[in-house]
Amino acid sequence: MENKESQQACNHTIGSHKSCISLVPIFNHLESEQMDEILMTAQSVSYKKGEIIYQADNQSTSLYIVNSGKVRIFRLSESGKEQLVRILNPGDFTGEYALFSESTHESFAEAMVDTAVCMINRTDLQAFLLKYPSISLKILAEFSTRLEQSEKQSTWFATEKVETRIAHYLIEGLAGGNHSEVLELPMSKKDLASYLGTTPETISRKLADLEAQGLIKLKPHKKIEIIDVEGLLLV
């Protein structure tokens, strides 16, 4: 978590690197020596809560893998409003834009809590991809999933009203991980509003509506009990 010794070459903290890299689905099929080879080129950096990991304009040409902590990826629209794109947990990676295409990326990454990441340089990574093509397939799989996700979200914004988007967000939250019927929002309602393309006020109102309809029950500490999944699907 709190790697005081950030910016250090990996040989100083190989242990933590290894745990980092091996977390990542795109690498976890490799032999241990291949993994070591990658580790040699990786750097570990840590960020305090609120610090910016990369910005839209200054193009960082690295792949970032979250070791510990939580990262907010967001964009700024022309009109200055920000939209939350996704949240990275340990094992997730980002930085793909500047990595493979020359276009400058337009998103920001910010540490939501104290966070440690591994950085792999663009040219290093490309060399690995050519050397170990199986990694590419993993990344391609990841990309196509993310693309599917993003296009789905786009469709939601374009065609569904806010209440529906909230309802489906809640259901997806249930599906992923929590098998109970109580889910904990992984972010503030402000962020949730940004993620769902609306305002905190509307989130607040719609959640109250859903509760009034008996579909959910709001609990303390960002917890929400899902009472009627079928009902939510029909919203």
Add this chain to the structure above:
Amino acid sequence: MENKESQQACNHTIGSHKSCISLVPIFNHLESEQMDEILMTAQSVSYKKGEIIYQADNQSTSLYIVNSGKVRIFRLSESGKEQLVRILNPGDFTGEYALFSESTHESFAEAMVDTAVCMINRTDLQAFLLKYPSISLKILAEFSTRLEQSEKQSTWFATEKVETRIAHYLIEGLAGGNHSEVLELPMSKKDLASYLGTTPETISRKLADLEAQGLIKLKPHKKIEIIDVEGLLLV
């Protein structure tokens, strides 16, 4: 749907395959013999206007490369409304979802006019990717561009009002290809509405507004003259 001569092996129409494949950015750096190797596994299929190339539920595990014609990729939302995701022109490809990840894709592909495509089988393509890793890098670049694009669109839907989205769509249309100040809409206004997440009525009204503001000039045959780019950016 009723491909009279669909499913034919490539040796029946090798000439057309070569012209197809060589169009595609992801392959055009290969040696001619490598290209031939890929051609041997490709199939050529043609579709009449309006025919469905693939559907959301039935998962086709092929990469589709458009040889000639025009293809509409769209999704259906829960509520049954359709949203146009993108339009494929010759050289563009699709089918990436089912290709690399196991998840079922949720989009539809429909021929907008008579269209010919090359299909490359999933397992064949994966073998090529492992054999010629440079192709992966090309595809990764393409994916990251598309992802960037999709997330940008998502942000637009979430944060910008319809008029702004239209204005930016027009400007992007100018940037890509037409260096003149007249652009021709590549689709009906109905489709444009679907693409921009609004209704045909609103498109009609907003375009009229923009014309009234002296920013554009509507011309016959889906043509629009851009008069004031700066002004459009400020909308």
Add this chain to the structure above:
DNA sequence: CGATGATTTGAACGGTCTCAACCCAAGTGG
């Protein structure tokens, strides 16, 4: 305990959708 920020609630405004009518261009069949 005070300060700061997140959340809730209310009221008014505004944008966009919906629905309906109408127009227009391109076919089609008599």
Add this chain to the structure above:
DNA sequence: CCACTTGGGTTGAGACCGTTCAAATCATCG
């Protein structure tokens, strides 16, 4: 050649959803 159909496009009026702004409340943290 003309009625008729068909589908895209336009225009108008009203309803509705969600935003905005303002104020009050709650939470968290030093």
